Amino acid sequence: MSKDLLDYHDALNTLLQTHQPMVRSETLPLAQLHGRILAEDLPVRLDVPNFDNSAMDGYAICGADHSSWQVVQRIAAGDSAQGPALQPGQAARIFTGAPIPAGAQAVLMQEHVTHDASQGAIALAPGQAIRPGQHIRRRAEELQAGATLLSHGARLNPATIGLLAIQGYAQAPVLAPLRVTVFSSGNELVQPGQPLQPGQIYDSNRVMLLSWLQALGFAAIDGGALPDALAATREALQRAAQRSDAILCSGGVSVGEEDHLKRALEQVGTLVQWRLFIKPGKPFTWGHIARSAQGGMDEDAPPCRVFMLPGNPVSSLVTFQQLALPALRRLSGLDAQRARPLQWQARANFNRSKPEARREFVRVRLEPGPQGWQATPLAQQGSNMLSGAAFANALAETAPGAQIAHGDALTVYPLFDTLFDIL
Numbered sequence: 001m002s003k004d005l006l007d008y009h010d011a012l013n014t015l016l017q018t019h020q021p022m023v024r025s026e027t028l029p030l031a032q033l034h035g036r037i038l039a040e041d042l043p044v045r046l047d048v049p050n051f052d053n054s055a056m057d058g059y060a061i062c063g064a065d066h067s068s069w070q071v072v073q074r075i076a077a078g079d080s081a082q083g084p085a086l087q088p089g090q091a092a093r094i095f096t097g098a099p100i101p102a103g104a105q106a107v108l109m110q111e112h113v114t115h116d117a118s119q120g121a122i123a124l125a126p127g128q129a130i131r132p133g134q135h136i137r138r139r140a141e142e143l144q145a146g147a148t149l150l151s152h153g154a155r156l157n158p159a160t161i162g163l164l165a166i167q168g169y170a171q172a173p174v175l176a177p178l179r180v181t182v183f184s185s186g187n188e189l190v191q192p193g194q195p196l197q198p199g200q201i202y203d204s205n206r207v208m209l210l211s212w213l214q215a216l217g218f219a220a221i222d223g224g225a226l227p228d229a230l231a232a233t234r235e236a237l238q239r240a241a242q243r244s245d246a247i248l249c250s251g252g253v254s255v256g257e258e259d260h261l262k263r264a265l266e267q268v269g270t271l272v273q274w275r276l277f278i279k280p281g282k283p284f285t286w287g288h289i290a291r292s293a294q295g296g297m298d299e300d301a302p303p304c305r306v307f308m309l310p311g312n313p314v315s316s317l318v319t320f321q322q323l324a325l326p327a328l329r330r331l332s333g334l335d336a337q338r339a340r341p342l343q344w345q346a347r348a349n350f351n352r353s354k355p356e357a358r359r360e361f362v363r364v365r366l367e368p369g370p371q372g373w374q375a376t377p378l379a380q381q382g383s384n385m386l387s388g389a390a391f392a393n394a395l396a397e398t399a400p401g402a403q404i405a406h407g408d409a410l411t412v413y414p415l416f417d418t419l420f421d422i423l
């Protein structure tokens, strides 16, 4: 392996070790909490249920050894159970969710009694038995005040939001989404919708990255397209660093005279790593830019992290998913293990006799086969050919110099994985 080109796994491990959660929190109302990560432990405030109550519509009875009872009270959901205690042989008409009156030992479902309206009495229907405590939901049987309701780091979903409401929380502290400014770079780039002049191409990386980040819950900021000019690039990076937690840019990190991104980073911040021994994505670069107090940030604000993706669209896609995104997830508060790309095993549905020197991420279609999942490469494998990734659903990793035979075990990484959503 080339001396100064880092291996993918070393790069990923280094990124995960050197990017720590940037914890800023904000308090949001319940309806806005879905998908957010809780910033603090929240205690159980109220016993659940908060009072003994009926699980059925029917009759709360005193005296389980009786066979009939005089109905002396009526208690609906929302009523308080402040009436006199039931005496043996007495019952209260009761409804689901209504508080159990003092003295009651069980609730009989209304289908299991006969009702004599003229006498104001009920009797147990033939064949029915009474189990003491039946159909009574006891105070605190589900949750006990003082216990931990939800822990710091929990991702909130509709059920946990409902649980907060059950506890009377109107809002909750959650981690603020990481602010990521996305730039593209290159004089050849034109926004989709505008006319193309000779030599120009449409900018696809920026919208690809912005929409991907948004779908994952990041606060994605569109920084626009940078011209191939060092001073303008330097100023744009410096400005963006003051208002973002991270910068993601694509293009301009190779060795051409018009590749200004790396140099601009060296001038306004620190370039930590340039080039990995991977295909595609060799010029992948990362570093950071200090944030000043004048920028509106705290004096001890951590530096803005910078990820520079190679401009070829597939190189951008692969290095984003396999390297920049794990680092961004880590900055967002996920632990290092959860921040890693989702991976599993599949069998090669191809042969490759001519080894590739670099570790490669082949765009494949993963499908179930007779021996489990099998990975079939797309025809369009050029790092400029986004269609190859668009019709793939995973990246298959091949080791440096490896020959691949049909049926070999491969590590595969689902594209656009939903790991972030299911944690």
Ligand SMILES: Nc1nc2c(c(=O)[nH]1)N[C@H]1C(S)=C(S)[C@@H](COP(=O)(O)OP(=O)(O)OC[C@H]3O[C@@H](n4cnc5c(N)ncnc54)[C@H](O)[C@@H]3O)O[C@H]1N2
Residues within 6 Å of the ligand: 184, 185, 186, 188, 189, 201, 202, 203, 204, 205, 206, 250, 251, 252, 253, 254, 255, 256, 259, 280, 281, 282, 283, 309, 310, 311, 312, 313, 315, 383, 384
């Ligand atoms: N002499 C060498 N040339 C190149 C090397 C090398 O080692 N020596 N590495 C090649 C590799 S590998 C890659 S990957 C590219 C990466 O180059 P840059 O990151 O500097 O990217 P650009 O030169 O700006 O662009 C490359 C390619 O991608 C197109 N592009 C750029 N941005 C976008 C965008 N936002 N949307 C769509 N397409 C974009 C651009 O037009 C170029 O065709 O360098 C190789 N060269």
Ligand code: MOO
Residues within 6 Å of the ligand: 278, 279, 280, 281, 282, 283, 310, 312, 314, 315, 383, 384
């Ligand atoms: O690294 Mo480049 O991404 O091979 O095309």
